[in-house]
Amino acid sequence: MAKITYKHPNGTVTILDVxxxxxxxxxxxxxxxxxxxxxxxxxxxxxxxxxxxDAESTVVLPEMDSVEDDVLYGTACERTEFSRLSCxxxxxDDLDGLLVHLPExxx
Amino acid sequence: MAPHSVVVVGAGQAGLETAAxxxxxxxxxxxxxxxxxxxxxxxRPPLSKGYLAGTVPAADIALRPPSxxxxxxxxxxxxxxxxxxxxxxxxxxxxxxxxxxxGALVLATGCRPRTLPVPGAALTGVLTLRGLADAEDxxxxxxxxxxSVVVVGAGxxGLEVAATARGLGHEVTVxxxxxxxxxxxxxxxxxxxxxxxxxxxxxxxxxxREVSALYSDAEGRVQVMELGDGERIAADLVVVGVGxxxxxxxxxxxxxxxxxxxxxxxxxxxxxxxxxxxGDAARFPSPHAGRHIRLxxxxxxxxxxxxxxxxxxxxxxxxxxxPWFWSEQYAMRLQMAGxxxxxxxxVTVGDPDEGRFSVLxxxxxxxxxxxxxxxxxxxxxxxxxxxxxxxxxxxTAREPGFDLKKLPRTQAASPSRSTNTTTQxxxxxxx
Numbered sequence: 001m002a003k004i005t006y007k008h009p010n011g012t013v014t015i016l017d018v019x020x021x022x023x024x025x026x027x028x029x030x031x032x033x034x035x036x037x038x039x040x041x042x043x044x045x046x047x048x049x050x051x052x053x054d055a056e057s058t059v060v061l062p063e064m065d066s067v068e069d070d071v072l073y074g075t076a077c078e079r080t081e082f083s084r085l086s087c088x089x090x091x092x093d094d095l096d097g098l099l100v101h102l103p104e105x106x107x
Numbered sequence: 108m109a110p111h112s113v114v115v116v117g118a119g120q121a122g123l124e125t126a127a128x129x130x131x132x133x134x135x136x137x138x139x140x141x142x143x144x145x146x147x148x149x150x151r152p153p154l155s156k157g158y159l160a161g162t163v164p165a166a167d168i169a170l171r172p173p174s175x176x177x178x179x180x181x182x183x184x185x186x187x188x189x190x191x192x193x194x195x196x197x198x199x200x201x202x203x204x205x206x207x208x209x210g211a212l213v214l215a216t217g218c219r220p221r222t223l224p225v226p227g228a229a230l231t232g233v234l235t236l237r238g239l240a241d242a243e244d245x246x247x248x249x250x251x252x253x254x255s256v257v258v259v260g261a262g263x264x265g266l267e268v269a270a271t272a273r274g275l276g277h278e279v280t281v282x283x284x285x286x287x288x289x290x291x292x293x294x295x296x297x298x299x300x301x302x303x304x305x306x307x308x309x310x311x312x313x314x315x316r317e318v319s320a321l322y323s324d325a326e327g328r329v330q331v332m333e334l335g336d337g338e339r340i341a342a343d344l345v346v347v348g349v350g351x352x353x354x355x356x357x358x359x360x361x362x363x364x365x366x367x368x369x370x371x372x373x374x375x376x377x378x379x380x381x382x383x384x385x386g387d388a389a390r391f392p393s394p395h396a397g398r399h400i401r402l403x404x405x406x407x408x409x410x411x412x413x414x415x416x417x418x419x420x421x422x423x424x425x426x427x428x429x430p431w432f433w434s435e436q437y438a439m440r441l442q443m444a445g446x447x448x449x450x451x452x453x454v455t456v457g458d459p460d461e462g463r464f465s466v467l468x469x470x471x472x473x474x475x476x477x478x479x480x481x482x483x484x485x486x487x488x489x490x491x492x493x494x495x496x497x498x499x500x501x502x503t504a505r506e507p508g509f510d511l512k513k514l515p516r517t518q519a520a521s522p523s524r525s526t527n528t529t530t531q532x533x534x535x536x537x538x
Contacts, residue, residue, distance in 0.1 A: 030175060032179055037409065040152075041152060044483075046433075071487055072487075073483075073488050074486060078516070079516075
């Protein structure tokens with residue numbers, strides 16, 4: 001179980017307790033968290049599950065592979081050093097306390 | 108004022124996303140989602156790929172878990188269907204006898220596969236693929252020892268099934284009536300490379316060849332396919348992927364305008380302002396095509412659902428999302444942005460021989476679409492360029508060292524629609 005916090009552009013937050021197996025994207029979709037589209041269903045095709053990992057975060061995330069890196073070139077909102085595709089972040093106990101910021105737009 | 112209730116006819120991706128987007132916008136009325144598939148809304152793209160191959164489990168095929176519908180207060184009537192619409196009384200009648208009142212009605216009726224107009228088309232072992240039940244049937248037939256599988260139609264569904272069947276060790280033949288594969292969807296540069304890969308994987312691809320008949324064994328199972336030129340090929344299993352037909356029966360019964368699909372305006376309304384159509388069955392005016400079209404894709408289903416949800420909530424905008432589409436076959440990741448059929452000039456970047464390249468398609472010197480194989484950055488950037496209307500000329504694309512990744516990143520234009528700003532604060536919710 002990991003507590004994941006999604007912060008919306010208007011400042012409100014949604015907090016989910018997420019069980020594995022899941023991804024940060026899928027947990028958001030299952031709970032209808034607005035701001036994650038994930039049109040391709042999690043196959044790293046579309047870049048519409050873009051999140052910014054909180055700059056202060058100490059949570060250790062899996063390394064980004066080259067496909068995720070490429071897909072992030074196409075996000076609707078500016079890519080930064082904190083950008084990730086939430087479909088590529090599998091949930092485990094290690095992700096407990098993760099805070100992600102949702103972009104203004106996904107497509 | 109928002110209507111008191113919304114009935115969504117069809118529980119595929121477009122129907123489900125309409126219901127979800129309404130709740131996402133804070134719509135508080137009654138939402139009923141009616142679909143004839145007993146499984147409820149499922150993720151169709153894996154049905155011709157990972158689900159068939161057995162790498163995507165059945166549990167991952169549901170678009171939402173059962174708990175979602177209760178949590179979002181969406182009434183899902185799976186395994187039922189709307190038989191008629193009474194526009195005067197604003198009610199729909201279901202096969203089960205239930206009668207539902209509606210304030211707004213959304214037709215998300217989808218498509219059904221075309222069948223082959225040849226003798227033997229109804230034999231055992233001749234299949235089409237649309238829903239989870241079709242995919243389960245096909246998955247079981249492909250899970251046994253190697254057989255002779257013949258795929259009719261070299262479109263995306265046919266080629267994805269061919270790639271999956273080949274990956275499972277079957278002998279696979281693809282028969283396509285057109286002189287090239289994916290003729291409706293891709294440039295020859297891209298479709299030729301796709302066919303070359305199928306052949307390299309050991310699939311026999313027959314182009315410009317028509318099926319004339321199917322013959323059975325003594326038990327009525329398909330055994331042999333005969334082509335127009337008389338060639339006979341072994342066929343233990345035939346998968347027909349020759350396109351789809353929009354389900355327009357409910358719309359026709361309601362006296363709505365139907366062509367190839369349910370005709371709607373730029374806000375996706377039929378001529379009855381309380382009845383909308385979304386997804387594969389909707390025939391809408393596309394600013395990208397410059398005419399009415401239908402699109403069969405997840406992108407179109409999702410974006411149209413959001414557009415209609417906004418309209419029902421009193422915040423309408425014209426539907427203008429950039430079309431995009433993807434396919435996966437073997438190690439080929441194909442991604443298409445925009446509509447490329449009307450191009451008059453192309454520029455290829457990358458290396459087709461290595462299977463990593465993009466075809467940039469222009470019309471009148473203006474970028475209208477990009478097809479990519481194993482170049483996901485090109486695809487994403489292309490979608491952004493097309494969304495923002497950024498100019499890119501063929502001359503620029505032909506310059507030595509040109510790379511879409513090196514284009515200066517313009518700030519994303521404001522989204523073509525207002526995003527939801529009524530997000531509610533929520534406490535701990537279990538995923």
